[in-house]
Amino acid sequence: MTNQSIIHSFQCFIFLTFIFPFNSLASSSIRPHYLQEGATLSVEDHDSRFITSPDQTFTFGFYEIGTNAYSLAIWFTNSKHKTVVWMANREKPVNGVGSTLSLRKNGAMVLLDVDGMVSWQTNTTSSDIDRAELLNSGNLVIKNLKGDIKWQSFDYPTDTLLPTQIFTKNKRLVSALRKGGYESGYFYMNFDSDNVLRLVYDGPEISSIYWPNPDIGMYQNGRTNYNSSRVSVLDDNGMFLSSDGLNFKTIDMGFGIKRRMTLDHDGNLRVHSLNNSTGLWYVSWQAVSRACEVRGLCGRNGICIYSPEPKCSCPPGFVVTDPSDWNKGCKPTFNLSNSINQPFKFVMISMVDYYGFDINSTNSVSLEVCQKICLEDPNCQAVNYRLTGTGVCYTKRALFNGYRAEDSTIFLKVPRNLSISEPVKLHGSSARCESNTRETVEGYSSMYITGSGTRKVMWIYLYSFCFSLLGIEFVFVLLGWFFLFRKSDLSATVEAGYQMIASQFSRFSYNGLKKATNNFKEELGRGGSGIVYKGTLANGRMVGVKRLGDVLQGDENLWAEMSVIGKINHMNLVRTWGYCSEKRHKLLVYEYVENSSLDKHLFSTKEFLGWKQRFAVALGTAKGLAYLHDECLEWVIHCDIKPENILLDGDLHPKIADFGLAKLYQREERGPSSELSRIRGTKGYMAPEWALNQPITAKVDVYSYGIVILEMVSGIRLSSWTIDDGNNQPETELTKLMRIIEEKEEESWIETVLDPRLKRNVSKKQVITLIKVGCSCAQEDRNKRPRMASVVETLLQSVSSNDEDPIL
Structure with a gap:
């Protein structure tokens, strides 16, 4: 071939490329990311019924939702199950034969069924429409010749919000009716008339708001209705911001992770994050921690x-x-x-x-x-x-x-x-609305079978017994193999654990954390589990880095610890962002909490907390403990509640630290003596059952919490010793405080025990409530101590009395 013919062929290729851009792109291995004006997608043409975003993250086109049934949708290209994030015709699918999508000259994008009937179309009417384009954000847009957006899918969400997708007062998320389905369900999210973002069950018979908690006020829910903008957004970093005060961060906060916020079929609003290695999703935040609090989940009488x-x-x-x-x-x-x-x-x-x-x-x-x-x-x-x-x-x-x-x-x-x-x-x-769900009849079991059914049950038990013996023998063999080859196989087990949790936490190198903390120079605090240092990551984020002590041995223990923390998410608990495990170096990376720990504000002359701040700290700490004890997916006892483990953020909101470590420390212990020898509590805050060799329950945290809030009222360490004025005998400040409360009248003991720095600028009702709750929590008999959920309810009842109510 001559040079002239080569040049001529190249010129023809350039001409065809620019004159027929869509056709050339459709025939290439890389799918197009736009649909030219006048072009058509056909449900039957497997090669040209899709367009993708430039970075291949999202795909738009015909999505099969059933036998010979298709909807126009946008989905994650690389997720394992091609997760849908937007659907145009979720209520009216089209036929798998003869259906088409076209971008017409009048600016409308029109979906036609096989019979030529319009199944869905956009409301655009413009004569200068140029193309429909799928952006890297997952937003399908229709642009004119100038590049202006005339229509976008972000304005018409179905059940999902994507990062940077603005959610406003005129929009609504509607859940799917059932798991695996796409038609509209009974749950929706929108901004209510009082400017608050809400989740609502709107079923065939009743309608009910269930989030935020309708039993308490906006203030207690951390919301405000004093705004008129009604706007919210999830950003690329995993932070959600809303004009009603709902602000949160996902547990995997950081750039580079693909996320979606979906109102799932069970009525819970969740942020899902994509594990790129498996293509599967994990929950990085959810609105309702206890699923049964979703109204309408089980219907009438359920x-x-x-x-x-x-x-x-x-x-x-x-x-x-x-x-x-x-x-x-x-x-x-x-x-x-x-x-x-x-x-x-x-x-x-x-x-x-x-x-x-x-x-x-x-x-x-x-x-x-x-x-x-x-x-x-x-x-x-x-x-x-x-x-x-x-x-x-x-x-x-x-x-x-x-x-x-x-x-x-x-x-x-x-x-x-x-x-x-x-x-x-x-x-x-x-309760997941699956088609194979069966009802269990109350009061009956498979033992109540007559005739031949009874004989079948007997054979089942005989076979079960034999297989149980074989299973026990297999377990012994496996244990022998495990102890013989444990060292060689441990690294593989740990690595599997890392892969499981890597999707939720960042893994840091020891040298990187050493550099971030300036060779562990600035100490923020220390306790039985290790020392926390101030650090600054390469991206500028401030963190707290804890070097775990010898009490936490082995990579497998750290893996177990991280799996516990990964299931915990609450505004009054310090967030864990990552970990490091290199040989003997075991470190955890926490969010940095600006205002240090509570003890610096209670027992120091340099810092001071007013009454409103103290009461808010008491309430927030109670909420965090109630979550650990009753609400989180993994039951956790803290075992070391004290002012040093209650940190205060920039707004003086409390955040409990070290909440995931205590449970782990008990795993390898055997018997009462070893348990007592490894006490995780702190003198002065430890419940009596530690010394009495009694089983440790959540009530040990209740006792410690009682001591802490009594110290918040009095402003002194209750574990300190003092001299009894009556008989010159030494006693603890706690004993003295309890004696004053028992012996004196209410008006008298309030003034006696109250921190004099508060100068009576307090709510009398709240002071009395806090003292009574503290005394109740600090009972020696653990059966007389309240649950933390009850404490939260009691304190919430006193929030309304936060107006000035000074002691005279």
Whole structure:
């Protein structure tokens, strides 16, 4: 071939490329990222029914949602299951044959079904439209010749928000109806009329707000309705900012991670982060920590329980309405007549309550009177009876949002002739709306099978016994192999652990952290688990770096520790950002908390906290402990609550530190003596059961918390010794404080124990509440100490009294 012919061929190639850009791109191995005006995508053409973003992160085109059913969607290209983030026609899929998408000359993008009917179209009307383009952000935009955006998918979200996608007052996220489905469900998120971002259940029968907590005010929820902008956004760094004060960071905060915020089918709002190596998602933040707090999850009459995953269960006398959709709840197997002459009885369901729908409440009544009130009311379906000093009776006209409640008992009104096995057991079925969900019949099991079924069960048990013996033998062999070859195989096990947690935390090198801390120069604090140093990472982020002591041995222990911390996320707990494990060097990297620890503000003459700040610290610390004890996915006892482990951020909000270490330290210990020899508490804050060789429960944290808040009121170390004025005998400040409270009148002991630096600029009601809570928590008998959840409720009731209420 001559040079002239080569040049001619090259000129033809350039001409075809610029004249037919879409066709040439479609035929290339790299998919186009735009659809030219006048071009068409066909559902049948596998090579040209997609466009991708320039960085290949997102794909837009026809997405198969069922047999011969397609929707126009945007999805993550490299996620394992091609996760959809936007869908144009989620309620009206098109046929897999003959359907097309075209960008017309009038500026409208139109989706046509096989019969030529319009299934979906944009509202653009412009004569100078140039192209539809999929951006790296996942935003599908229609641009004119000048490059101006005339329409964008970010303005019409379905159930997902992507980083940098602005969410405003005119937008709404709507969940999918079921897991794996795409049609609209019953849960939605939007800015309410009071400018607060909310999650709402809007089902066929009821509508209910469930997040933020509707039982407390905006202030207690950390929100404000004093704004008019109504705007929020998740940024590329994993930080969410909202005009109503909802601000949070994902546990894997940092650039380079692909994330999505999705209102999932179960009504929970979550931020999902992508593990690039596996293509799978992990949860890096969620709005509702306890799934059963989502209203409407189990429908009418249904009860949400944990076993340990959230499950839906029907009460006795009811069966599931639709096993594939628990939002439809449970239906009765009997006819509850409205006639007051029909004989009824009550079935007791312990530790259960139904939210709302109270007909009335009656105080100071017996259970018999309470049930009589319900029997005389044809609208009453059940009663909730609580003993809180005196009997309180709540009659229910409807049963929605059933959930486990330790201090509550429901008495269900049913026909007297209805046969029910007691005591009632709630086994539950999956609440995840899967089509293979089955209802477990209360009070029955596979043992109650007659005839040939019984013989089958007997053979099953015989086979099970034989396999159990073989299993035990296998375990012994495995243990022998493990101890013989443990050293050689340990590194592989640890590496697997690192891979599991690497998606949530950054892994740092020892030299990198040594440089960040200037050779561990500036010490921020120290405790039994190690010393914390101030550091600055290469990206400028301030961090706290803890060098773990010898008590934490081995890579496998660090792996276990990180797996615990990875499941914990609360605004009153210090966030963990990463770790380092190189030979003997074991370090954790925490967020940097600006205002040091609480002890610097209580017992130092240089720093000072006013009363409002002290009460807020007490409340925030209680919330953090309540989360650790009852709400987080991994049950954690802190075991070392003290002012040094309560840090204060720039706004003087408390953050509990070292919350993940205590549980780990108990794992390898055997017997009471070893446990006592490895006490993690601090003298003066340790509960009596440590010394009495009693089992350690969450009540040890309650005791320590009581000491801390009494120190916040008094401003002195209660573990310090003083001389009793009466007999010149030495006693601790705690003993002295307790004696003053017992012996003196309320007005007198308040002035005696109150920190004189506060100069009476306090709320009297809050002072009394805090002292009484502190004394209750510091009881020697752990059974008399309250749960942290109860402490939070008590303190929240006093928040409304934060107006000036000085002691006279």
